[in-house]
Amino acid sequence: MTETGTYVYAIGRGLDEQRVRGLTGLREAEIRTIEHRGLVAVTSTVDLEEFGESGLRRHLEDIRWLEDVARRHDEVVRRAAAATKVLAPFRLATIYRSDSGVRLRIDELYDELVRALDRIEGRSEWGIKAFGRGQASSADKPQSASADRPASGVAYLERRRAELAERDRAMTVSTEQASELFWELAAGADASRRLAPQDQRLSGKEEPMALNCTFLVDDGTVTVFFQRIEELRRRYPMLTIEVDGPWPPYSFATLEGP
Amino acid sequence: VTVQVQAAAEGSAGPVALVDLLDRLLGTGVVLSGDVVISLADIELVRIHLWAVIQSVRAELEEHS
Numbered sequence: 638m639t640e641t642g643t644y645v646y647a648i649g650r651g652l653d654e655q656r657v658r659g660l661t662g663l664r665e666a667e668i669r670t671i672e673h674r675g676l677v678a679v680t681s682t683v684d685l686e687e688f689g690e691s692g693l694r695r696h697l698e699d700i701r702w703l704e705d706v707a708r709r710h711d712e713v714v715r716r717a718a719a720a721t722k723v724l725a726p727f728r729l730a731t732i733y734r735s736d737s738g739v740r741l742r743i744d745e746l747y748d749e750l751v752r753a754l755d756r757i758e759g760r761s762e763w764g765i766k767a768f769g770r771g772q773a774s775s776a777d778k779p780q781s782a783s784a785d786r787p788a789s790g791v792a793y794l795e796r797r798r799a800e801l802a803e804r805d806r807a808m809t810v811s812t813e814q815a816s817e818l819f820w821e822l823a824a825g826a827d828a829s830r831r832l833a834p835q836d837q838r839l840s841g842k843e844e845p846m847a848l849n850c851t852f853l854v855d856d857g858t859v860t861v862f863f864q865r866i867e868e869l870r871r872r873y874p875m876l877t878i879e880v881d882g883p884w885p886p887y888s889f890a891t892l893e894g895p
Numbered sequence: 896v897t898v899q900v901q902a903a904a905e906g907s908a909g910p911v912a913l914v915d916l917l918d919r920l921l922g923t924g925v926v927l928s929g930d931v932v933i934s935l936a937d938i939e940l941v942r943i944h945l946w947a948v949i950q951s952v953r954a955e956l957e958e959h960s
Contacts, residue, residue, distance in 0.1 A: 703917070704913050707913065707916050707917060707920050708911075708913075708916070710920065711911065711916055711920070728919075728920050728921065729920040729921060762919075764915060832918050833918075835914055835918075839914050840914075849918070851919070881911075881912075881915065884919065887919035887920060888919055
């Protein structure tokens, strides 16, 4: 018998037990709830061979393992959230040696947990990304027809330099506009957070990502938030603005743990 | 399997892009550390390493999707 631990997906208030019964977590383990002081932790048992410290260190760098775990974690969080009044999702891989370890931690962080739950109740997370239009790299494109081929190497270099300068200028403008966009949206959200722009190779886009950010929005005012996005799309035609969500409020359930 | 970062169309229930998910799930801090603690610095290292891994396996995953 290998050693096991308790993996925590989320902690919430007002969970409908019936609706999480039968849910399966990581490695098809049954989802169990641990109630303590009016809060409920959504958990499952994991093998510490895989989810212990050395196991995690090894596996976190394996993209397939990570994707598998991340997607199951997210699925459990989303399903449990649908059955709960308010649920604070945890980040990946929060593991205790036992259920009593979970209770102990709830005791220690009770006030912070309650504050986090109050902060996110009735709200969802929405991600926004902005891309600068017309900044697709032309570096790798084959030169067009010989008709517009410059007569000399000097002329080519000059044209190339002008193209790059124009692209830099466009990028500066879109970065500034993206920053304005962030503050405009933040004004209409309950909380906001900037994430690192994703590398072009990851985003798979022709244009560089000028802004990657996420907002906590009251479910009751989400249409206003979307109207604002529409207005901003008109105001910043140089930016392509993408929205995704709703997300469980991963970015806003953060505790400043000891 | 989807490692593409095409954001799901607005309001649609398309598959969540893995990179967006990891942006949130690895995040910038440990939310509530368990007994098994992977420190913040390690998480950052993992992220950096991870981007490299994603890049290298991306084409392969696309073939399978």
